[in-house]
Amino acid sequence: MHPIRRQRLIAVIFVVVLATVAVGLVTYALRQNINLFYTPSQITAGEAPEGTRIRVGGMVVPGSVQRVPGSLETLFTVTDGAGEVKIAYTGILPDLFAENEAAVATGMMREDGTFGASEVLAKHDENYMPPEVADAMEKAMDKAHEARQ
16 A cells, blocks of 8 residues: 555544544533433333433422422422323422423432422413423323223
8 A cells, every 4th residue: 555545544544533532422421411301191101211310391280289398399290181290399489380380390200209300490471381291291182082982
């Protein structure tokens, strides 16, 4: 092989290896920031992983909001029409958080079956529902309708 060709081949291989390592490092760093969205029915079916940061969303079940006296801990339940998940959150809830309204929580599933939320988001006006929640609720309602037939 000609020395110039050999030098070019080594340079190309070096660039390819370097690019592969860079893509691998970026992917590894970003995987911690990925928040997978699960519906309450998927969580009750056991599809959500324990110990992994995920998001869950749905409508807050009326009468399910319980505030622990003397602390900022709040317990509430969300539903997509087919399943329900109990959520525990410690902190100040958004002003627009209310029963029978859409909410999305970010956190991890606990061993006891509750969802430990580190962040809770609520809708921002009376006409808005997060797209993931709207799609999930529509699919859950379709499944429930098909099951009845």
